[in-house]
Amino acid sequence: MRELINMIVVLSLISGASGLSLAFLKQVTAKPIEEQVLFYVQGPAIKAVFPDAENDPIADRKKFQTPDGPVTVFPAKKDGKLVAVALEAFGPGYGGQIGVIVGIDMAKNTLAGIGVTTLKETPGLGMRVTEAKYQKQFKGLALDKVGLSGKGGTVDAVSGATISSTGTVTAANQAIAIYKSLKPKLEGAF
Amino acid sequence: MASVFQEFTKGLWKEIPPFRLVLGICPTLAVSKTASDGMGMGAAVIFVLVLSNILISMVRKIIPKKVRIACFIVIAASLVVSVELLMQAYAYPLYQSLGIFVPLIVVNCIILGRAEAFAAKNPVLHSAADGLGMGIGFTFSLTFLGALREVFGYGKLFGVPVFGAAFKPFTFMVEAPGAFVCLGLILGAMNYLTIWQSKRQGLPEPDLSAACSGCRACAIGESKQILEG
Numbered sequence: 001m002r003e004l005i006n007m008i009v010v011l012s013l014i015s016g017a018s019g020l021s022l023a024f025l026k027q028v029t030a031k032p033i034e035e036q037v038l039f040y041v042q043g044p045a046i047k048a049v050f051p052d053a054e055n056d057p058i059a060d061r062k063k064f065q066t067p068d069g070p071v072t073v074f075p076a077k078k079d080g081k082l083v084a085v086a087l088e089a090f091g092p093g094y095g096g097q098i099g100v101i102v103g104i105d106m107a108k109n110t111l112a113g114i115g116v117t118t119l120k121e122t123p124g125l126g127m128r129v130t131e132a133k134y135q136k137q138f139k140g141l142a143l144d145k146v147g148l149s150g151k152g153g154t155v156d157a158v159s160g161a162t163i164s165s166t167g168t169v170t171a172a173n174q175a176i177a178i179y180k181s182l183k184p185k186l187e188g189a190f
Numbered sequence: 191m192a193s194v195f196q197e198f199t200k201g202l203w204k205e206i207p208p209f210r211l212v213l214g215i216c217p218t219l220a221v222s223k224t225a226s227d228g229m230g231m232g233a234a235v236i237f238v239l240v241l242s243n244i245l246i247s248m249v250r251k252i253i254p255k256k257v258r259i260a261c262f263i264v265i266a267a268s269l270v271v272s273v274e275l276l277m278q279a280y281a282y283p284l285y286q287s288l289g290i291f292v293p294l295i296v297v298n299c300i301i302l303g304r305a306e307a308f309a310a311k312n313p314v315l316h317s318a319a320d321g322l323g324m325g326i327g328f329t330f331s332l333t334f335l336g337a338l339r340e341v342f343g344y345g346k347l348f349g350v351p352v353f354g355a356a357f358k359p360f361t362f363m364v365e366a367p368g369a370f371v372c373l374g375l376i377l378g379a380m381n382y383l384t385i386w387q388s389k390r391q392g393l394p395e396p397d398l399s400a401a402c403s404g405c406r407a408c409a410i411g412e413s414k415q416i417l418e419g
């Protein structure tokens with residue numbers, strides 16, 4: 001009996017101490033990790049979406065509250081005026097969530113382009129949604145007309161990767177929905 | 191009991207983990223595509239191994255024998271998560287290239303092997319020296335194997351081209367089979383070297399079939415006897 005209690009106490013103590021120190025470390029590293037992810041994961045996608053932005057969309061980012069949690073919005077400016085915004089949204093893919101940065105041209109109400117951030121799809125099939133040939137189909141689409149060509153839209157899915165293609169389209173529409181709900185707040189914010 | 195210095199140096203050659211103990215082969219084969227990948231993985235393993243050896247050695251007297259493996263795993267797993275968080279925060283490109291193999295350090299045989307075979311029975315200082323030696327040996331092996339594969343597979347060393355532009359990369363070396371072939375050749379060369387050394391010193395040929403002579407990783411059975419006794 002004594003041995004049993006001893007075992008339980010020691011194991012609980014060790015697990016408890018580990019848990020506490022990990023929680024502390026997680027808090028300490030949360031901010032640097034966010035910056036690193038912005039720089040290495042979202043940064044390249046944003047550059048692809050806004051190749052000719054005159055400001056630094058990452059440095060000028062702002063967080064907005066939505067009913068589903070905070071959303072980070074990246075602005076692109078030309079001649080000092082806000083012309084487009086980008087935000088990240090997720091859609092279900094074949095191997096987990098697909099993260100897509102969606103750029104929206106505010107004057108024309110069209111897509112400025114998309115860039116993929118997180119992706120765990122099958123190499124050679126689902127991974128091909130990162131190809132320029134697929135992604136450039138989104139450029140210039142009207143905001144309410146984003147869909148796969150099989151479902152009334154104009155985007156041709158990557159052959160053999162319907163789920164991954166649907167995931168990126170879902171993410172794009174998700175971003176558009178967030179954009180529409182935030183639009184009144186966005187114009188004055190940057 | 192061997193001196194602290196001896197505990198440290200045995201991991202560098204006599205019991206160098208992947209080549210002598212043939213422990214931790216999974217990361218050795220998987221994360222040695224380039225020399226810098228190998229070195230990064232090795233650094234992560236040094237960190238986890240030294241700290242887990244120190245911590246386990248510190249608590250070795252209060253851990254009940256029956257739940258010791260669970261305790262070791264909890265300690266090693268916490269350290270690995272710490273490494274993962276720190277790497278994400280301060281060395282993101284390394285984190286991206288090591289990928290899944292960072293969390294897998296926790297089931298790396300070296301960590302549990304050293305905990306069970308060494309840290310659970312020895313004082314803190316000796317355990318730290320053992321962990322550091324083994325870690326450096328592991329890092330050296332991974333970097334060496336990585337350099338070999340990178341030089342032939344990409345024609346580069348640490349990202350710097352070593353051959354002229356006319357060099358056609360031997361892509362096989364950076365694929366999975368290349369890792370096996372390389373490791374096999376290195377193991378063979380090490381055995382050959384050992385035999386040659388003892389011949390030169392006039393000693394009888396060492397019995398390499400029992401290559402685990404220097405290793406105490408199999409002492410798990412030994413501690414079982416303590417448990418039963």
